[in-house]
Amino acid sequence: MYRLYGRIGSGSAAVEAALAIISAPHEIIWIDTSAGEHLTEAFTAINPRRQVPALILPDGSVMTESAAMLLHLADAFPEAGLAPKPGTSARAAHDRWLIFMAVNIYEGELRMAYADRYTTDPDGADAVQAAAEDYLSAQYAIIETEMTGDYLVGNSLSMADLYLWMVASWRDPQQMNAETPCVAAHSRRLRAIPQVQAIAERHGV
Template sequence: MYVLYGSNGSGSASVEAALALSGAEYEIVQTPTAEGMHLTEDFKAINPRQQVPALRLPDASVMTEGSAMMLHLADAFPAAQLAPPPGTPARAQHDRWLVFMVVNIYEGELRKGYSDRYTDDADGAVGVKTSADAYVKRHHTILEETIVGPFLFGPEMTMADIYLWMLAGWMDQDWLAAHCPKITTLAATIGQNPLVAPIHAVHFG
Protein backbone atom coordinates (compact mmCIF):
# COMPACT_ATOMS: atom_id res chain seq x y z
CA MET A 1 0.00 0.00 0.00
CA TYR A 2 1.09 3.56 -0.72
CA VAL A 3 0.95 6.10 2.10
CA LEU A 4 0.68 9.77 1.13
CA TYR A 5 1.58 12.44 3.67
CA GLY A 6 -0.21 15.58 2.59
CA SER A 7 -2.03 18.74 3.54
CA ASN A 8 -5.25 20.14 2.09
CA GLY A 9 -4.59 22.73 -0.60
CA SER A 10 -0.95 21.76 -0.93
CA GLY A 11 1.10 20.06 -3.63
CA SER A 12 -0.16 16.72 -2.39
CA ALA A 13 -3.40 17.29 -4.34
CA SER A 14 -1.94 16.16 -7.66
CA VAL A 15 -0.33 13.08 -6.13
CA GLU A 16 -3.58 12.09 -4.43
CA ALA A 17 -5.42 12.42 -7.73
CA ALA A 18 -2.70 10.44 -9.49
CA LEU A 19 -2.98 7.64 -6.94
CA ALA A 20 -6.75 7.50 -7.36
CA LEU A 21 -6.62 7.53 -11.16
CA SER A 22 -3.83 4.94 -11.24
CA GLY A 23 -5.93 2.48 -9.30
CA ALA A 24 -3.33 2.24 -6.55
CA GLU A 25 -4.18 1.09 -3.06
CA TYR A 26 -3.33 4.01 -0.77
CA GLU A 27 -4.10 5.87 2.39
CA ILE A 28 -3.72 9.53 3.33
CA VAL A 29 -1.93 10.68 6.45
CA GLN A 30 -3.05 14.25 7.05
CA THR A 31 -0.06 16.44 7.85
CA PRO A 32 -1.62 19.93 8.11
CA THR A 33 1.04 22.53 7.38
CA ALA A 34 -1.15 25.26 8.90
CA GLU A 35 -0.78 23.46 12.22
CA GLY A 36 2.95 22.89 11.76
CA MET A 37 2.62 19.13 11.58
CA HIS A 38 5.30 19.02 8.87
CA LEU A 39 7.78 20.58 11.31
CA THR A 40 7.68 17.77 13.86
CA GLU A 41 10.63 15.47 14.45
CA ASP A 42 8.50 12.51 13.41
CA PHE A 43 7.86 14.02 10.00
CA LYS A 44 11.47 15.17 9.67
CA ALA A 45 12.43 11.50 9.82
CA ILE A 46 10.19 10.95 6.78
CA ASN A 47 11.28 14.02 4.82
CA PRO A 48 14.34 15.92 6.08
CA ARG A 49 13.16 19.03 4.18
CA GLN A 50 9.95 18.91 6.22
CA GLN A 51 7.73 19.52 3.24
CA VAL A 52 4.63 17.78 1.94
CA PRO A 53 3.94 15.73 -0.02
CA ALA A 54 5.91 12.65 0.90
CA LEU A 55 5.02 9.20 -0.37
CA ARG A 56 5.84 5.91 1.31
CA LEU A 57 6.01 3.14 -1.26
CA PRO A 58 4.82 -0.43 -0.68
CA ASP A 59 8.42 -1.50 0.03
CA ALA A 60 8.55 1.14 2.83
CA SER A 61 10.96 3.42 0.97
CA VAL A 62 10.02 7.11 0.80
CA MET A 63 9.79 9.49 -2.12
CA THR A 64 9.67 13.27 -2.03
CA GLU A 65 8.98 15.68 -4.92
CA GLY A 66 5.42 15.39 -6.15
CA SER A 67 6.21 15.28 -9.86
CA ALA A 68 8.66 12.42 -9.32
CA MET A 69 5.94 10.52 -7.47
CA MET A 70 3.59 11.02 -10.39
CA LEU A 71 6.13 9.76 -12.92
CA HIS A 72 6.76 6.73 -10.72
CA LEU A 73 3.03 6.00 -10.57
CA ALA A 74 2.73 6.32 -14.34
CA ASP A 75 5.36 3.62 -14.76
CA ALA A 76 4.16 1.46 -11.85
CA PHE A 77 0.59 1.37 -13.21
CA PRO A 78 0.97 1.34 -17.00
CA ALA A 79 -2.55 -0.02 -17.49
CA ALA A 80 -3.91 3.34 -16.31
CA GLN A 81 -2.22 4.96 -19.34
CA LEU A 82 -1.49 8.22 -17.55
CA ALA A 83 1.74 8.82 -19.46
CA PRO A 84 3.15 7.65 -22.79
CA PRO A 85 5.50 4.64 -22.66
CA PRO A 86 9.03 5.38 -21.36
CA GLY A 87 11.59 6.11 -24.04
CA THR A 88 9.11 7.34 -26.64
CA PRO A 89 9.09 10.83 -28.18
CA ALA A 90 5.63 11.34 -26.71
CA ARG A 91 6.97 10.58 -23.23
CA ALA A 92 9.80 13.04 -23.79
CA GLN A 93 7.28 15.80 -24.47
CA HIS A 94 5.11 14.75 -21.53
CA ASP A 95 8.05 14.90 -19.14
CA ARG A 96 9.28 18.15 -20.66
CA TRP A 97 6.03 19.97 -19.95
CA LEU A 98 5.58 18.41 -16.53
CA VAL A 99 9.02 19.64 -15.50
CA PHE A 100 8.25 23.01 -17.11
CA MET A 101 5.30 23.36 -14.75
CA VAL A 102 7.33 22.30 -11.72
CA VAL A 103 10.30 24.60 -12.20
CA ASN A 104 8.33 27.61 -13.40
CA ILE A 105 4.75 27.65 -12.13
CA TYR A 106 5.03 25.61 -8.93
CA GLU A 107 8.17 27.44 -7.87
CA GLY A 108 6.53 30.73 -8.78
CA GLU A 109 3.59 29.86 -6.56
CA LEU A 110 6.01 29.30 -3.68
CA ARG A 111 7.43 32.78 -4.22
CA LYS A 112 3.90 34.19 -4.24
CA GLY A 113 2.82 32.38 -1.11
CA TYR A 114 6.03 32.67 0.90
CA SER A 115 7.55 35.83 -0.54
CA ASP A 116 9.28 36.78 2.71
CA ARG A 117 11.46 33.66 2.41
CA TYR A 118 12.93 34.84 -0.87
CA THR A 119 14.48 38.12 0.23
CA ASP A 120 16.65 39.44 3.03
CA ASP A 121 15.13 42.89 2.55
CA ALA A 122 12.42 43.54 5.13
CA ASP A 123 10.57 45.63 2.55
CA GLY A 124 11.23 43.35 -0.38
CA ALA A 125 8.50 40.74 0.03
CA VAL A 126 5.87 42.78 -1.80
CA GLY A 127 8.10 43.09 -4.84
CA VAL A 128 8.89 39.37 -4.79
CA LYS A 129 5.19 38.52 -4.67
CA THR A 130 4.26 40.94 -7.46
CA SER A 131 7.05 39.66 -9.67
CA ALA A 132 6.16 36.03 -8.98
CA ASP A 133 2.50 36.61 -9.80
CA ALA A 134 3.41 38.02 -13.21
CA TYR A 135 5.85 35.16 -13.78
CA VAL A 136 3.25 32.51 -12.98
CA LYS A 137 0.66 34.12 -15.24
CA ARG A 138 3.14 34.35 -18.11
CA HIS A 139 3.88 30.64 -17.89
CA HIS A 140 0.20 29.76 -17.75
CA THR A 141 -0.26 31.63 -21.03
CA ILE A 142 2.61 29.64 -22.56
CA LEU A 143 0.84 26.44 -21.54
CA GLU A 144 -2.45 27.76 -22.88
CA GLU A 145 -0.88 28.07 -26.33
CA THR A 146 0.49 24.53 -26.07
CA ILE A 147 -2.74 22.68 -25.30
CA VAL A 148 -3.88 20.47 -28.17
CA GLY A 149 -7.26 19.85 -26.55
CA PRO A 150 -9.12 18.73 -24.69
CA PHE A 151 -6.00 17.79 -22.73
CA LEU A 152 -2.42 18.95 -23.13
CA PHE A 153 -1.48 16.39 -25.76
CA GLY A 154 -4.84 15.44 -27.19
CA PRO A 155 -7.78 13.27 -26.12
CA GLU A 156 -6.04 11.30 -23.36
CA MET A 157 -5.50 12.62 -19.83
CA THR A 158 -1.94 12.32 -18.52
CA MET A 159 -0.03 13.02 -15.34
CA ALA A 160 0.91 16.40 -16.81
CA ASP A 161 -2.78 17.28 -17.08
CA ILE A 162 -3.36 16.23 -13.47
CA TYR A 163 -0.51 18.49 -12.37
CA LEU A 164 -1.95 21.38 -14.38
CA TRP A 165 -5.36 20.80 -12.75
CA MET A 166 -3.73 21.40 -9.37
CA LEU A 167 -1.88 24.53 -10.51
CA ALA A 168 -5.06 25.92 -12.04
CA GLY A 169 -6.83 25.44 -8.72
CA TRP A 170 -4.41 27.87 -7.10
CA MET A 171 -4.98 30.61 -9.66
CA ASP A 172 -7.37 33.54 -9.57
CA GLN A 173 -10.27 31.88 -11.39
CA ASP A 174 -11.53 35.06 -13.06
CA TRP A 175 -8.08 35.78 -14.49
CA LEU A 176 -7.67 32.18 -15.61
CA ALA A 177 -11.05 32.08 -17.37
CA ALA A 178 -10.31 35.35 -19.17
CA HIS A 179 -6.76 34.57 -20.26
CA CYS A 180 -6.51 30.78 -20.33
CA PRO A 181 -9.90 29.32 -21.32
CA LYS A 182 -8.40 26.02 -22.47
CA ILE A 183 -6.69 25.53 -19.11
CA THR A 184 -9.94 26.43 -17.36
CA THR A 185 -11.83 23.80 -19.36
CA LEU A 186 -9.12 21.18 -18.88
CA ALA A 187 -9.03 21.71 -15.12
CA ALA A 188 -12.83 21.60 -14.86
CA THR A 189 -12.93 18.35 -16.81
CA ILE A 190 -10.43 16.70 -14.48
CA GLY A 191 -12.06 18.17 -11.40
CA GLN A 192 -15.37 16.61 -12.44
CA ASN A 193 -13.89 13.15 -12.98
CA PRO A 194 -15.68 10.82 -10.52
CA LEU A 195 -12.38 9.73 -8.96
CA VAL A 196 -11.03 13.27 -8.70
CA ALA A 197 -14.18 15.17 -7.71
CA PRO A 198 -14.00 14.32 -3.98
CA ILE A 199 -10.30 15.18 -3.97
CA HIS A 200 -11.03 18.47 -5.71
CA ALA A 201 -13.66 19.31 -3.11
CA VAL A 202 -11.22 18.73 -0.26
CA HIS A 203 -8.35 20.71 -1.75
CA PHE A 204 -10.16 23.51 -3.60
CA GLY A 205 -13.68 23.65 -2.17
Protein backbone atom coordinates (compact mmCIF):
# COMPACT_ATOMS: atom_id res chain seq x y z
CA MET A 1 0.00 0.00 0.00
CA TYR A 2 1.32 3.43 -0.98
CA ARG A 3 0.68 6.38 1.32
CA LEU A 4 0.65 9.79 -0.36
CA TYR A 5 0.79 13.02 1.60
CA GLY A 6 -0.96 15.58 -0.55
CA ARG A 7 -2.78 18.86 -0.66
CA ILE A 8 -5.46 20.25 -2.92
CA GLY A 9 -3.88 22.41 -5.61
CA SER A 10 -0.42 20.99 -5.03
CA GLY A 11 2.06 18.78 -6.82
CA SER A 12 0.40 15.70 -5.40
CA ALA A 13 -2.22 15.83 -8.19
CA ALA A 14 -0.06 14.11 -10.83
CA VAL A 15 0.94 11.41 -8.35
CA GLU A 16 -2.72 10.91 -7.39
CA ALA A 17 -3.56 10.54 -11.09
CA ALA A 18 -0.71 8.08 -11.67
CA LEU A 19 -1.69 5.94 -8.68
CA ALA A 20 -5.30 5.88 -9.91
CA ILE A 21 -4.39 4.99 -13.51
CA ILE A 22 -2.07 2.16 -12.51
CA SER A 23 -4.61 0.99 -9.90
CA ALA A 24 -1.94 0.89 -7.19
CA PRO A 25 -3.45 0.38 -3.74
CA HIS A 26 -2.98 3.67 -1.92
CA GLU A 27 -4.31 6.06 0.63
CA ILE A 28 -4.01 9.84 0.64
CA ILE A 29 -3.29 11.83 3.77
CA TRP A 30 -4.32 15.44 3.25
CA ILE A 31 -1.96 18.01 4.69
CA ASP A 32 -3.47 21.42 5.39
CA THR A 33 -0.53 23.74 4.78
CA SER A 34 -2.63 26.81 5.61
CA ALA A 35 -3.03 25.32 9.11
CA GLY A 36 0.72 24.63 9.27
CA GLU A 37 0.37 20.84 9.21
CA HIS A 38 3.50 20.62 7.02
CA LEU A 39 5.53 22.33 9.73
CA THR A 40 4.97 19.73 12.45
CA GLU A 41 7.82 17.62 13.77
CA ALA A 42 6.12 14.49 12.45
CA PHE A 43 5.84 15.82 8.89
CA THR A 44 9.33 17.37 8.96
CA ALA A 45 10.65 13.88 9.69
CA ILE A 46 8.96 12.71 6.47
CA ASN A 47 10.07 15.66 4.32
CA PRO A 48 12.71 17.95 5.80
CA ARG A 49 11.75 20.52 3.12
CA ARG A 50 8.27 20.57 4.71
CA GLN A 51 6.54 20.25 1.37
CA VAL A 52 3.92 18.05 -0.20
CA PRO A 53 3.83 15.67 -1.92
CA ALA A 54 5.61 12.95 -0.01
CA LEU A 55 5.15 9.30 -0.83
CA ILE A 56 5.61 6.35 1.50
CA LEU A 57 6.41 3.21 -0.48
CA PRO A 58 4.94 -0.17 0.46
CA ASP A 59 8.20 -1.10 2.23
CA GLY A 60 7.96 2.03 4.36
CA SER A 61 10.67 4.06 2.65
CA VAL A 62 9.98 7.71 1.98
CA MET A 63 10.17 9.56 -1.33
CA THR A 64 9.95 13.27 -1.94
CA GLU A 65 9.99 15.14 -5.28
CA SER A 66 6.92 14.70 -7.46
CA ALA A 67 8.81 13.94 -10.70
CA ALA A 68 10.88 11.25 -8.99
CA MET A 69 7.68 9.65 -7.66
CA LEU A 70 6.29 9.39 -11.19
CA LEU A 71 9.52 7.82 -12.47
CA HIS A 72 9.46 5.35 -9.60
CA LEU A 73 5.82 4.39 -10.24
CA ALA A 74 6.50 4.00 -13.97
CA ASP A 75 9.28 1.53 -13.23
CA ALA A 76 7.43 -0.26 -10.43
CA PHE A 77 4.38 -0.82 -12.68
CA PRO A 78 5.87 -1.36 -16.17
CA GLU A 79 2.70 -3.15 -17.31
CA ALA A 80 0.84 0.17 -17.05
CA GLY A 81 3.05 1.50 -19.88
CA LEU A 82 3.31 4.99 -18.44
CA ALA A 83 6.93 5.50 -19.51
CA PRO A 84 9.02 4.17 -22.40
CA LYS A 85 11.42 1.35 -21.67
CA PRO A 86 14.48 2.46 -19.64
CA GLY A 87 17.58 3.02 -21.75
CA THR A 88 15.71 3.92 -24.93
CA SER A 89 15.84 7.31 -26.61
CA ALA A 90 12.08 7.60 -26.05
CA ARG A 91 12.73 7.20 -22.32
CA ALA A 92 15.45 9.83 -22.52
CA ALA A 93 12.94 12.23 -24.08
CA HIS A 94 10.37 11.33 -21.44
CA ASP A 95 12.74 11.88 -18.52
CA ARG A 96 13.99 15.10 -20.06
CA TRP A 97 10.45 16.52 -20.16
CA LEU A 98 9.67 15.45 -16.60
CA ILE A 99 12.82 17.07 -15.24
CA PHE A 100 12.36 20.12 -17.49
CA MET A 101 8.92 20.69 -15.98
CA ALA A 102 10.01 19.96 -12.41
CA VAL A 103 12.99 22.30 -12.36
CA ASN A 104 11.64 25.05 -14.63
CA ILE A 105 7.85 25.12 -14.50
CA TYR A 106 7.10 23.85 -10.99
CA GLU A 107 9.91 26.02 -9.64
CA GLY A 108 8.60 29.01 -11.61
CA GLU A 109 5.17 28.47 -10.04
CA LEU A 110 6.78 28.41 -6.58
CA ARG A 111 8.25 31.84 -7.33
CA MET A 112 4.72 33.02 -8.10
CA ALA A 113 3.21 31.39 -5.00
CA TYR A 114 5.96 32.20 -2.50
CA ALA A 115 7.49 35.32 -4.07
CA ASP A 116 8.64 36.74 -0.71
CA ARG A 117 10.98 33.76 -0.29
CA TYR A 118 12.85 34.71 -3.45
CA THR A 119 13.92 38.19 -2.48
CA THR A 120 15.51 39.92 0.49
CA ASP A 121 13.70 43.12 -0.52
CA PRO A 122 10.55 43.49 1.62
CA ASP A 123 8.92 45.25 -1.36
CA GLY A 124 10.33 42.88 -3.95
CA ALA A 125 7.60 40.25 -4.26
CA ASP A 126 5.84 41.92 -7.22
CA ALA A 127 9.07 42.03 -9.21
CA VAL A 128 9.76 38.36 -8.42
CA GLN A 129 6.29 37.46 -9.68
CA ALA A 130 6.62 39.55 -12.82
CA ALA A 131 9.93 37.88 -13.65
CA ALA A 132 8.48 34.44 -12.83
CA GLU A 133 5.54 35.08 -15.18
CA ASP A 134 7.91 35.92 -18.05
CA TYR A 135 10.05 32.92 -17.18
CA LEU A 136 7.03 30.58 -17.16
CA SER A 137 5.80 31.91 -20.51
CA ALA A 138 9.22 31.19 -22.00
CA GLN A 139 9.19 27.61 -20.65
CA TYR A 140 5.68 26.94 -21.98
CA ALA A 141 6.73 28.36 -25.35
CA ILE A 142 9.42 25.68 -25.53
CA ILE A 143 6.87 22.93 -24.87
CA GLU A 144 4.43 24.46 -27.35
CA THR A 145 7.08 24.50 -30.08
CA GLU A 146 8.30 20.98 -29.46
CA MET A 147 4.95 19.24 -28.91
CA THR A 148 4.10 17.70 -32.27
CA GLY A 149 1.47 15.07 -31.37
CA ASP A 150 -1.29 14.34 -28.90
CA TYR A 151 1.21 13.36 -26.21
CA LEU A 152 4.55 14.75 -25.09
CA VAL A 153 6.45 11.60 -26.05
CA GLY A 154 5.43 9.14 -28.76
CA ASN A 155 1.83 8.12 -29.31
CA SER A 156 0.68 7.18 -25.84
CA LEU A 157 0.02 8.60 -22.42
CA SER A 158 3.02 8.85 -20.12
CA MET A 159 3.96 10.22 -16.74
CA ALA A 160 5.27 13.33 -18.50
CA ASP A 161 1.74 13.99 -19.78
CA LEU A 162 0.29 13.70 -16.28
CA TYR A 163 2.89 16.17 -15.04
CA LEU A 164 2.18 18.62 -17.86
CA TRP A 165 -1.55 18.36 -17.17
CA MET A 166 -0.89 19.13 -13.49
CA VAL A 167 1.36 22.16 -13.93
CA ALA A 168 -0.81 23.52 -16.76
CA SER A 169 -3.84 23.27 -14.45
CA TRP A 170 -2.22 25.98 -12.31
CA ARG A 171 -2.28 28.45 -15.21
CA ASP A 172 -5.08 30.67 -16.42
CA PRO A 173 -6.96 28.59 -19.05
CA GLN A 174 -7.74 31.64 -21.24
CA GLN A 175 -4.11 32.71 -21.29
CA MET A 176 -3.13 29.11 -22.04
CA ASN A 177 -5.56 28.96 -24.98
CA ALA A 178 -4.24 32.21 -26.41
CA GLU A 179 -0.50 31.69 -25.87
CA THR A 180 -0.02 27.93 -26.05
CA PRO A 181 -3.00 26.32 -27.86
CA CYS A 182 -1.28 22.92 -28.18
CA VAL A 183 -0.64 22.76 -24.44
CA ALA A 184 -4.25 23.86 -23.82
CA ALA A 185 -5.54 21.09 -26.13
CA HIS A 186 -3.28 18.61 -24.36
CA SER A 187 -4.84 19.60 -21.01
CA ARG A 188 -8.35 19.04 -22.40
CA ARG A 189 -7.28 15.65 -23.80
CA LEU A 190 -5.83 14.59 -20.46
CA ARG A 191 -8.88 15.82 -18.55
CA ALA A 192 -11.05 13.51 -20.64
CA ILE A 193 -9.32 10.48 -19.08
CA PRO A 194 -11.75 9.35 -16.34
CA GLN A 195 -9.11 8.97 -13.61
CA VAL A 196 -7.61 12.38 -14.45
CA GLN A 197 -11.07 13.93 -14.53
CA ALA A 198 -11.77 12.60 -11.04
CA ILE A 199 -8.54 14.08 -9.70
CA ALA A 200 -9.16 17.37 -11.56
CA GLU A 201 -12.59 17.62 -9.93
CA ARG A 202 -11.07 16.82 -6.53
CA HIS A 203 -8.58 19.67 -7.04
CA GLY A 204 -11.18 22.04 -8.50
CA VAL A 205 -9.34 22.51 -11.82
